[in-house]
Amino acid sequence: xxxxxxxxxxxxxxxxxxxxxxxxxxxxxxxxxxxxxxxxxxxxxxxxxxxxxxxxxxxxxxxxxxxxxxxxxxxxxxxxxxxxxxxxxxxxxxxxxxxxxxxxxxxxxxxxxxxxxxxxxxxxxxxxxxxxxxxxxxxxxxxxxxxxxxxxxxxxxxxxxxxxxxxxxxxxxxxxxxxxxxxxxxxxxxxxxxxxxxxxxxxxxxxxxxxxxxxxxxxxxxxxxxxxxxxxxxxxxxxxxxxxxxxxxxxxxxxxxxxxxxxxxxxxxxxxxxxxxxxxxxxxxxxxxxxxxxxxxxxxxxxxxxx
Amino acid sequence: xxxxxxxxxxxxxxxxxxxxxxxxxxxxxxxxxxxxxxxxxxxxxxxxxxxxxxxxxxxxxxxxxxxxxxxxxxxxxxxxxxxxxxxxxxxxxxxxxxxxxxxxxxxxxxxxxxxxxxxxxxxxxxxxxxxxxxxxxxxxxxxxxxxxxxxxxxxxxxxxxxxxxxxxxxxxxxxxxxxxxxxxxxxxxxxxxxxxxxxxxxxxxxxxxxxxxxxxxxxxxxxxxxxxxxxxxxxxxxxxxxxxxxxxxxxxxxxxxxxxxxxxxxxxxxxxxxxxxxxxxxxx
Amino acid sequence: xxxxxxxxxxxxxxxxxxxxxxxxxxxxxxxxxxxxxxxxxxxxxxxxxxxxxxxxxxxxxxxxxxxxxxxxxxxxxxxxxxxxxxxxxxxxxxxxxxxxxxxxxxxxxxxxxxxxxxxxxxxxxxxxxxxxxxxxxxxxxxxxxxxxxxxxxxxxxxxxxxxxxxxxxxxxxxxxxxxxxxxxxxxxxxxxxxxxxxxxxxxxxxxxxxxxxxxxxxxxxxxxxxxxxxxxxxxxxxxxxxxxxxxxxxxxxxxxxxxxxxxxx
Numbered sequence: 001x002x003x004x005x006x007x008x009x010x011x012x013x014x015x016x017x018x019x020x021x022x023x024x025x026x027x028x029x030x031x032x033x034x035x036x037x038x039x040x041x042x043x044x045x046x047x048x049x050x051x052x053x054x055x056x057x058x059x060x061x062x063x064x065x066x067x068x069x070x071x072x073x074x075x076x077x078x079x080x081x082x083x084x085x086x087x088x089x090x091x092x093x094x095x096x097x098x099x100x101x102x103x104x105x106x107x108x109x110x111x112x113x114x115x116x117x118x119x120x121x122x123x124x125x126x127x128x129x130x131x132x133x134x135x136x137x138x139x140x141x142x143x144x145x146x147x148x149x150x151x152x153x154x155x156x157x158x159x160x161x162x163x164x165x166x167x168x169x170x171x172x173x174x175x176x177x178x179x180x181x182x183x184x185x186x187x188x189x190x191x192x193x194x195x196x197x198x199x200x201x202x203x204x205x206x207x208x209x210x211x212x213x214x215x216x217x218x219x220x221x222x223x224x225x226x227x228x229x230x231x232x233x234x235x236x237x238x239x240x241x242x243x244x245x246x247x248x249x250x251x252x253x254x255x256x257x258x259x260x261x262x263x264x265x266x267x268x269x270x271x272x273x274x275x276x277x278x279x280x281x282x283x284x285x286x287x288x289x290x291x292x293x294x295x296x297x298x299x300x301x302x303x304x305x306x307x
Numbered sequence: 308x309x310x311x312x313x314x315x316x317x318x319x320x321x322x323x324x325x326x327x328x329x330x331x332x333x334x335x336x337x338x339x340x341x342x343x344x345x346x347x348x349x350x351x352x353x354x355x356x357x358x359x360x361x362x363x364x365x366x367x368x369x370x371x372x373x374x375x376x377x378x379x380x381x382x383x384x385x386x387x388x389x390x391x392x393x394x395x396x397x398x399x400x401x402x403x404x405x406x407x408x409x410x411x412x413x414x415x416x417x418x419x420x421x422x423x424x425x426x427x428x429x430x431x432x433x434x435x436x437x438x439x440x441x442x443x444x445x446x447x448x449x450x451x452x453x454x455x456x457x458x459x460x461x462x463x464x465x466x467x468x469x470x471x472x473x474x475x476x477x478x479x480x481x482x483x484x485x486x487x488x489x490x491x492x493x494x495x496x497x498x499x500x501x502x503x504x505x506x507x508x509x510x511x512x513x514x515x516x517x518x519x520x521x522x523x524x525x526x527x528x529x530x531x532x533x534x535x536x537x538x539x540x541x542x543x544x545x546x547x548x549x550x551x552x553x554x555x556x557x558x559x560x561x562x563x564x565x566x567x568x569x570x571x572x573x574x575x576x577x578x579x580x581x582x583x584x585x586x587x588x589x590x591x
Numbered sequence: 592x593x594x595x596x597x598x599x600x601x602x603x604x605x606x607x608x609x610x611x612x613x614x615x616x617x618x619x620x621x622x623x624x625x626x627x628x629x630x631x632x633x634x635x636x637x638x639x640x641x642x643x644x645x646x647x648x649x650x651x652x653x654x655x656x657x658x659x660x661x662x663x664x665x666x667x668x669x670x671x672x673x674x675x676x677x678x679x680x681x682x683x684x685x686x687x688x689x690x691x692x693x694x695x696x697x698x699x700x701x702x703x704x705x706x707x708x709x710x711x712x713x714x715x716x717x718x719x720x721x722x723x724x725x726x727x728x729x730x731x732x733x734x735x736x737x738x739x740x741x742x743x744x745x746x747x748x749x750x751x752x753x754x755x756x757x758x759x760x761x762x763x764x765x766x767x768x769x770x771x772x773x774x775x776x777x778x779x780x781x782x783x784x785x786x787x788x789x790x791x792x793x794x795x796x797x798x799x800x801x802x803x804x805x806x807x808x809x810x811x812x813x814x815x816x817x818x819x820x821x822x823x824x825x826x827x828x829x830x831x832x833x834x835x836x837x838x839x840x841x842x843x844x845x846x847x848x849x850x851x852x853x854x855x856x
Contacts, residue, residue, distance in 0.1 A: 015426070015429065015430065018430055019430055019434065022430065022434075023434065132325075136572060136575055136576055136579075137568075137572065139519075139571070139572075139575055140519070140568050140569075140571040140572035140575055141568055142523045142526070142527065142567075142571075144526065144527060144530045144543070144546060144547070144550075145546060145564045145567060145568060148546070148549070148550040148553060148560055148564070149560070149564060151553070152553050152557055152560065156553065156554055156557075238432060248531070249527070249530065253550065264531060264533075279434070283434075286432065290429075481691055481692075482686045482687075482688055482691035482692030482693075483691065483692050483693055483694040483695075485647075485652055485684070485686065485692070486684065486686065486692045486693075486753070486756070487694075487705070488652055489650050489652060489679065489682075489683065489684045490679060490683070490705060490706050490709060490756075491675065491676050491679035491680075491706075491709050491710060492705070492709050496709070500694075500705070501694050504694075504696045505694070505695070505696055
């Protein structure tokens with residue numbers, strides 16, 4: 001198992017390099033540059049700026065320099081945030097985003113998995129109906145709707161909680177953003193667990209367990225839950241990466257100093273290094289989360305042994 | 308035993324009733340959106356600086372109120388609804404076609420071809436969606452509807468491709484594919500006659516569930532200011548505008564938010580119902 | 592089309608066949624066999640001895656690592672599209688799981704029309720329907736079965752459909768992989784009788800894989816005993832099964848109840 005995991009981790013590097021290469025050239029070949037201001041800079045100033053950031057070198061040289069920096073863990077200087085490195089920017093924002101995302105992920109799973117189990121065990125009952133309605137609503141309310149609505153209702157109208165702000169992550173400030181992020185996690189996990197459990201509960205070996213006289217609770221906990229979690233795990237891999245690297249929407253709506261805004265902001269400003277840095281972070285997170293999901297797959301279902 | 312059968316039949320009926328209700332709601336929503344230009348005396352983009360930010364009901368001709376420029380909220384919301392629906396439907400269709408073709412070929416071919424094709428999907432998955440769209444938007448001009456469509460569809464097909472590929476891989480091991488090969492059917496014929504019909508159910512069901520997702524993607528982009536541009540509006544851009552003014556004029560947020568929620572909710576419920584009927588895995 | 596293949600005394604020959612998945616141990620090593628036109632060859636062995644792999648290799652459904660499969664003296668290694676097509680008219684498979692070998696989305700009529708559509712695209716719809724009706728009658732199914740889906744039929748009926756489909760192109764050999772082992776015992780005898788009738792009356796050759804020696808004794812004049820991918824014994828069924836020379840064969844015989852089939856013969 002350890003060797004398998006190690007081999008997989010080593011296998012991630014070529015994929016990551018491919019991703020970095022593709023992103024680097026696509027973003028550099030797109031028209032526009034970081035120094036296209038509203039009013040044109042004097043040519044001399046512009047040339048100096050470009051020389052200072054190494055933009056005057058051929059693209060291939062720049063690419064090699066970038067990859068070289070990446071290998072040393074250096075994401076380069078930001079073009080727009082003067083005197084700031086991309087490392088510093090991300091180090092400032094990512095922990096906030098990741099902490100918020102982790103809490104939301106945990107909350108969503110803690111609510112969603114039991115809800116899905118209950119709905120499957122009481123299929124067609126009132127609990128199932130309730131779960132269906134709650135999850136359908138949560139899925140129909142994307143973050144950019146749910147966030148402003150929560151802020152409007154609990155912040156501006158009822159005045160129970162601050163409508164926005166962060167204050168170093170105080171509970172009162174974090175509650176609404178966490179709920180906004182956790183709602184889709186709850187809905188998806190409840191639905192996936194429900195359908196997974198229903199499928200497993202119909203399988204032969206569960207019927208056999210029932211025929212042996214095992215109680216419903218014992219069947220679910222001892223036999224059914226593990227395989228029933230497979231679809232959830234498959235979904236959770238990529239989804240966790242998205243939640244953990246920060247949501248631009250949630251951070252904009254609630255004014256949170258996270259890393260989510262860097263990607264869009266960087267892309268709009270042609271802040272090449274910032275965009276690349278976020279793509280690297282997001283790529284690493286996605287690949288690691290997918291790997292974790294694959295390993296969990298192998299643990300949950302011993303039949304799956306990938307070549 | 309009889310009890311549980313009855314219960315499940317009852318559940319199916321309830322499910323279908325929900326799907327039916329969703330279909331009716333959806334049809335009504337579409338009808339109103341399409342008929343809006345005749346239902347409202349105000350054009351969607353007509354500016355009336357004399358009556359800015361009217362609350363709903365303050366003026367009989369502006370039933371849902373006006374925005375800061377005095378534009379009728381109902382007319383604008385319905386225009387947004389039309390654009391969101393159009394982009395959602397088209398993007399779902401495009402991504403279904405690409406995803407099915409890609410996934411079926413990869414899954415049936417197997418081996419090295421499959422590995423390469425799926426590695427491409429993995430890499431596209433690992434690219435942030437926003438990045439994609441921003442690149443496309445800057446290359447081809449921000450706010451153009453075809454570009455928006457291409458950008459959204461370019462992400463939407465990935466999951467379909469994975470679903471179809473998984474199904475095709477499983478089907479490939481089935482005896483009837485071996486039988487077809489031993490009968491002398493060509494690869495193309497096997498894909499067309501045996502693989503595609505057998506994945507059609509899940510694909511249709513998934514595509515129905517993709518439509519609301521695509522609508523949400525589009526609204527998300529418009530919320531960021533990367534989507535549909537003024538004077539046109541989509542539900543997302545209206546929600547974005549509304550969220551900025553929600554303290555003084557909450558109706559600017561509530562109207563498009565309610566429409567988007569109702570739209571995606573009914574599409575989701577309808578899609579779930581379709582899946583129950585079309586996906587053989589859900590009823591053995 | 593059949594003329595695209597040279598004719599010889601042997602219908603099928605296998606020489607030193609080796610099949611391996613990947614670099615590891617081969618599933619089959621050095622298998623050889625001969626089948627005369629109209630003959631009946633049984634292939635026996637424990638599960639995992641490589642019987643199914645051998646059949647798939649014979650039909651060209653999987654890659655061969657070494658050795659040769661010759662149909663009428665021509666190696667499939669050099670086959671081009673036209674010769675593959677010709678082979679499909681000579682040899683048709685019948686698989687173990689009848690339900691899985693029928694596309695669940697197709698009605699029986701469509702399933703039976705499929706070989707005709709592939710090989711005789713010029714034939715009209717009416718001609719196809721006549722031949723489908725004949726094929727159904729030949730396997731003892733009513734003509735209305737054409738409108739049914741496989742899951743609406745019993746296992747035995749499905750296997751009859753699979754046999755009818757295999758016979759649509761009037762092949763010279765049916766390659767059967769445990770065709771009755773997933774069926775009820777009472778149904779097994781009927782399906783075996785059908786195969787036996789096709790063999791005796793229409794001179795269709797049989798390659799018949801089974802772990803059940805009694806069935807092989809009833810159906811096949813020649814037998815080949817396979818163990819871990821190697822042939823341990825081969826020859827006329829009566830010789831091999833009544834005077835086994837190999838310990839493995841003796842154990843196989845001892846492990847199988849002798850009852851069914853004997854009385855019919």
